[in-house]
Each structure stands twice: as structure tokens, then as C-alpha cells.
Amino acid sequence: MFRFFLTLLAAVLIFTPQKSNAQTSSHNAKFNHLAIYVVNLQRSGDFYKNVIGLDTIPEPFHDGKHLWLKTGPGNAMHIIEGADKPKEYFKANHICFSVNSMESFISTLNKKGIGFEDFTGSKNNKVTTRPDGVKQIWLQDPDGYWIEINDAKE
Structure with a gap:
């Protein structure tokens, strides 16, 4: 009889759902936006709208120094003018956008005279496959x- 109750207790403990730490957090944090600081708002805005293909969304400042772009459901990119000059960045620190068709995107780059490279820095317009x-x-x-x-589906 004792064995039966011990087995029953073990089964209840094993099969009873437990809350993970993520579920017990009251913060429920989620990604909202990314902000970049640029020299020329018009030039950067044109790039992200006309090359990357992002759409503008309303921004509350209306001061000519901010541009907000939709990057996905509930997510945005904020472009803020005020940097004194472009900076050099490490490629490992990057922004990533997924496109439906890599070939179509590359065609757009070629039409606009914009070069690209692979992660190693080979500037021969090479596409890398992960x-x-x-x-x-x-x-x-x-x-x-x-x-x-990239052309990742998710």
C-alpha cells in the first residue's frame, strides 16, 4: 500500500505542470524598436525606404530629426538625426532584415548601384549560404x- 501511494505521489509530481521562471516574470518584455543615430535623416530615410523597402509610421516628435519605420508587427526602427559623421562598425554588430526573394533584392541593389559582400568581406557580390x-x-x-x-522564412 505504501508503495502504491509513493508511486502515485511521484506520478503527480512528475506530471503536474510547473511554471518556468519566464512564466512567473511580471515584466513580459518584448522587442519594440531599434534606434540608429545618423548624420543625414533624409539620406538614411531614403535608403531604408527605397532600398530596404520599409514603410514610414507616425512619429510623435515632428521636429524633422526623427523618422520611424515599420520593421514588422509591433516593431519599428527609429532613425534619429544628429551624428556628426559616419562611424566604423564591426560587422558582427548588425541589423538583419529577411526578404522573400534574395534574387529580387539583389536585382534592386544592382539597379541602384549598391554593392554587397559576404560575411568574410569578399566584395565580389557573393551570396553566402548558411x-x-x-x-x-x-x-x-x-x-x-x-x-x-537573408531569406530566412522565420
Whole structure:
């Protein structure tokens, strides 16, 4: 009888759902936006709208120094003018956008005369294929921020 109750207790403990630390957090933090600091708002805005393909969304400042762009459901990129000059950035610190068609995106780059490279820095407009099959290229925006473009589905 004791064995039966011990087995029953073990089964109850094993199969009773437990809350993880993430579930007990009251913060429920989620990604909202990324902000970049640029020299020329017009030039950077044109790049992200006309090359990357982002759409503008309302921004509350209306001071000519801010541009907000939609990057996905509930997510945005804030471009803020005020930097004195472009900076040099490490490629490992980058912004990544996924596109439906790498070929179509590369065609847009070619039409606009914008070069790209692979992660190693080979500037021969080479596309890299990751071990998971995702294709990726790298380019820089007008202020030197590195951008990865890939065709990941999720």
C-alpha cells in the first residue's frame, strides 16, 4: 500500500505542470524598436525606404530629426538625426532584415548601384549560404551600419 501511494505521489509530481521562471516574470518584455543615430535623416530615410523597402509610421516628435519605420508587427526602427559623421562598425554588430526573394533584392541593389559582400568581406557580390540553407548578403547603410539581408522564412 505504501508503495502504491509513493508511486502515485511521484506520478503527480512528475506530471503536474510547473511554471518556468519566464512564466512567473511580471515584466513580459518584448522587442519594440531599434534606434540608429545618423548624420543625414533624409539620406538614411531614403535608403531604408527605397532600398530596404520599409514603410514610414507616425512619429510623435515632428521636429524633422526623427523618422520611424515599420520593421514588422509591433516593431519599428527609429532613425534619429544628429551624428556628426559616419562611424566604423564591426560587422558582427548588425541589423538583419529577411526578404522573400534574395534574387529580387539583389536585382534592386544592382539597379541602384549598391554593392554587397559576404560575411568574410569578399566584395565580389557573393551570396553566402548558411549551414541551415538560408542565403545571406551584407551591405552598409549611408552611416556605416552593417545590414544583413537573408531569406530566412522565420
